[in-house]
Amino acid sequence: MKLRFAACLILTASALLAAKADADKRLNDAALVFEEVMSISDKAIPQDLLDKAHCIVIVPGLKKGAFIIGAKYGKGFINCRKTNGQGWTAPATARIEGGSVGFQIGGSESDVIMLVMNERGAERLLSSKFTMGGAGEVAAGPVGRSGTAQTDATLRAEILSWSRSRGAFAGLSLQGATLRQDLSDNRELYGRTIENREIIKGEVAPPDSAGRLLGLLNKYSPQHLK
Secondary structure (H helix, E strand, O other): OHHHHHHHHHHHHHHHHHHHHHHHHHHHHHHHHHHHHHOOOOOOOOHHHHHHOOEEEEEEEEEOOHHHHOOOOEEEEEEEEOOOOEOEOOOEEEEEEOOOOEOOOOOOEEEEEEEEOOHHHHHHHOOOEEEEOOOEOEEEOOOOOOOOOOOHHHHHOOEEEEEEEOOEEEEOEOOOOEEEEOHHHHHHHHOOOOOHHHHHHOOOOOOHHHHHHHHHHHHHOOEOOO
């Protein structure tokens, strides 16, 4: 009996460590996606949009095929500006599900980046489930470090989205997709069950594995430009 109990404990601990390693790897992947996108001077996210954004969502390796069967297909992270305007909060976890998502640039797997452009959008983002293009406006984001391409869609959108697939980077339509917090991933990263709102609104210390992503966010947009 004792041996069985000990074996169960070992298996549980191993599963938790594996899940933690998976979440840590995904954080590193998110940092790599952001760094590679922003390093392409003529095809990056426009700097003025990044500086005006309240939050950023990065989903590395979103799977196209899952749209067909309605399964979970994308996991990523949310970082928002700190309330004092200096730097970024610890990452909260998120997953994208369902919806009619247009992969304009092809490929069965894409990296997705979203900017949340105002407080209303940020509040919606922190709800337990947020439908993009339903409760809030979402639009494909313009590309190019020095030009914002101020279209009507860009000006009124609460969320701007981009996708990178097969080396190409372009605006992405996310109409109808849902974004929700992932409590299991939060637990893996922070060692306890914690809501996204507490992470974003509070003073939660980031995990060590978030260091690279936070460093890059602070490098490319260190403070909120009003």
